[in-house]
Amino acid sequence: MEDQYEALYTTFRWWVPQRLNIADLCCRRWTAASADARRLAIYAEDASGRREIWTYGRLQEYANRLSNGLRRMGVQRGDRVAIALPQRPEAVVAHIAAYQMGAITVPLSVQLNTQTYEQRLRDSEARIAIVDGSAAAALLPATEHCPLLRQAVGIDLDSDARVLSWRTLLARQESAFEMHPTSASDPALLLYTSGSSGAPKGVVLPHAALIGNLPGFVASQNWFPQPADILWTSSEWGSPHGLFGGVLPTLYFGQPLVGTRERLAPAQAFALLERYQVTNLALTSRELRRLLKADPCPSASHRLAVRSLAVTDTALGAALFERCQTAFGVAPNETFSQVEIGTVIGQSSEKWPVRAGSMGRPYPGHQIAIVDAHGQPVDTGMTGEIAVNRYDINGHSDPSFFAGYWRGEETGRPVNSTWHRTGDLARMDEEGYLWHLGRIDEMFQVGGQLVAPGPIEDSLRQHPEVDEAVILPVPDGSGIKAYIVRSVAPQHAAEPVQESPAVEGAESAPSPADVPADAEQSPEPDAPVTPASPEAATVHQETLAAQLDTLLADIPGQHHVEFVDALPLTPSGKIRRQAFKQIEEERQRKWPPAPANAAPLP
Structure with a gap:
């Protein structure tokens, strides 16, 4: 295979319009023509086997109704809207509705407990919370201690007096909404770090962050989109990986994605991939390991159409890499990302050679260095901390960068005003491949x-x-x-x-x-x-x-x-x-x- 990395990396240029809104990029623009409005956006399933198909036109209509409803409840530009929903179309509707009115989404996992929901709702000063039965038992008690929260909107919770019915709210609203103009630098999301080694921090991402994540997404999905591409991610749609490694880029390109409200057992997951002929997977390394332990050779027992598989979270390792390649017939593309900087390092098996066990090379548009404790670059092959520059190799601003920490928290351990230190240790070899050694705070x-x-x-x-x-x-x-x-x-x-x-x-x-x-x-x-x-x-x-x-x-x-x-x-x-x-x-x-x-x- 021809190694195209050098040409792709050196010739890449960012183009980010001054006026930008994620809602327009991921939905509204696909409804300008009636043919595009009929494009399939989401295949949805629930535990009972009920299936739905949502078009881009339907997503936009529901988002318009919800935007009108939120505005009537007093939501204004810059207000936070908490979304605690599983993989269901209404989750996408909620995001689009908030973005197009200039509000900020606060995606929340449906796995949190009441204490954590209360912490997040109070810290973000969310005005509205949107929830369904997946998180209602833990989230709704938390709302009683959040004085700034004006209303909880419930999906399929019509009998619960603590919520305003989603169905009732949307039925009363008009289906047209004029999008609020936003700039690329305006805040769009408030995401919280994982909290695996310390207190979670709120990270504010601008609308431009979607553009900044596209090179890593396209490369890790082997030059998405191809005409028949359909994506499924095992991650929650409210997680950073689920949003930027799955939902938002897929909708940006006008392609369909598959959503399931409940977490699937391995046999169910493989059946889903076969049923929808899913071509692109976005998995965590933990999920990949779980699937392959249940079925080491799914391609032998299912008629799969997988052409690309992106894996994130922790290093794959050479052994899991080989098992995955044998199981699916494609080399997995390992990626490295953080909430603050997006997907900046990884593999792309169809554009440059993949090294088993390596975390890959810097994706086009991102400038990476390995530095010592004083912020100075180390020699090739030496261990140091991964640092990401706020500018690419051409001096242009990298749009994947976060706008800052919520409430003005300190931005990690900056080398200087130009670099963001990730807290991850790695070494870079002579060909520019990085080899992950672990988190500094885990050593x-x-x-x-x-x-x-x-x-x-x-x-x-x-x-x-x-x-x-x-x-x-x-x-x-x-x-x-x-x-x-x-x-x-x-x-x-x-x-x-x-x-x-x-x-x-x-x-x-x-x-x-x-x-x-x-x-x-x-x-x-x-x-x-x-x-x-x-x-x-x-x-x-x-x-x-x-x-x-x-x-x-x-x-x-x-x-x-x-x-x-x-x-x-x-x-x-x-x-x-x-x-x-x-x-x-x-x-x-x-x-x-x-x-x-x-x-x-x-």
């Missing part, structure tokens, strides 16, 4: 040595009966501990699982519920692991402990393994490592180690 020292958990966790996940793994330092610094989620249950499920022989007196495995009450929590997106039959093969703890010792042969100390039912995750699927740290600190307080000179118990 730790044991025995005077710096440990990057990512590669070790990836090696543990390769075990056929390991579903998920995370490693952390033992609180007293004496070694490393691996928390393992098994793909199958132990043979004697009724017996409590004890820690590996290297650790004595361990308590039962932690769960997300063990997190202290003052820590931000969210339900585990993955369903609990279903217990296997007694005849099922099991993971032997001693074997994994030995594997961990091999991986950490150069790290001094005793290393331990503990099985857990699930890992505490953020709504976006990232591991909340801080939760495990809090659990272990609590254990230390409850059961402190015995003094070295303590007498043995009688």
Whole structure:
């Protein structure tokens, strides 16, 4: 294959009109002609099997009605509209309606708990919240403590007196609405960071952020769109990845996407891909691993049409890359993104050679550097922090950049006014490929040595009966501990699982519920692991402990393994490592180690 990277990267130029609105880019312009208005925009399904088809014309009509309704409720330019909806067409309607009236959307996961909903609604000072049954039980109680929230609008919640019926609201409004003029730099979205290693931060993105994300989206989807392209993403449409790696770019190009209100089991997901002949997938690495563990060769059992697969969240690793390529017949395009800067690094298997295990190259339009602690570029092959320039190689402003943090919070660890430091460590080779080593805030020292958990966790996940793994330092610094989620249950499920022989007196495995009450929590997106039959093969703890010792042969100390039912995750699927740290600190307080000179118990 011809390597086209250099030509694509060096000749790319940004063009961002001064007047810009996401609603116009993703919907309104597709309704100017009647033929375009009939273009298919969304294929929607629910758990009962009911299916809907929405055209761009229908999306725009509903958005106009909702904009009129929001205006009658007092929503003005710059006001925040919270949207807590799953993958359903009304979620897109809500976004379009808010953007075209100059309001700011606050997309919220349907996985949050009441405490977190209250925090987000109060922090954003949202005026309106739009919700359905997926999040109503947790969100509506939170609204009672949000004095600035004027109204909750409920979809399919007509019997709930706490909400204004979506159906009633739209039925009373006119189907025409004149879009509010906005500039490319005007705020459009208020998104919150994952909070995997600290308190979530509100990130304000302008309308231009959609344009800024297009090069990464087009390249990672192997030059989307092709005439028959249909996209499905496993991510919530309210997540940064779901919005900018799926919904908004697909609608920008006037192509259809597939939405399902409930999270699909692997067999259901593959059936969905076959039913709609989905050509483009946008998955997290966790979701990809889950699908392939359930069916290592879906192309043999389903008539799939997948031509491109973009993967984000955490590094794929060479082993998962090869498994994916075998399973789907296409090389997965790993991508790197953050809420603040969009998708700026990744692969594009049809335009330049893909390196298994690499996070890819800087996408056209984005200027990347690997810097040391002082912000100075490091030599090729040396480890440093990924930094992204606010300007491309031609000196033009990069539209993918965020406008700032909500309430004026400090912008991370800036090298200077031009660079944004990501907090991710990597090295760049001679050909410009980047190799991810982990998050700075996830790395730790044991025995005077710096440990990057990512590669070790990836090696543990390769075990056929390991579903998920995370490693952390033992609180007293004496070694490393691996928390393992098994793909199958132990043979004697009724017996409590004890820690590996290297650790004595361990308590039962932690769960997300063990997190202290003052820590931000969210339900585990993955369903609990279903217990296997007694005849099922099991993971032997001693074997994994030995594997961990091999991986950490150069790290001094005793290393331990503990099985857990699930890992505490953020709504976006990232591991909340801080939760495990809090659990272990609590254990230390409850059961402190015995003094070295303590007498043995009688």
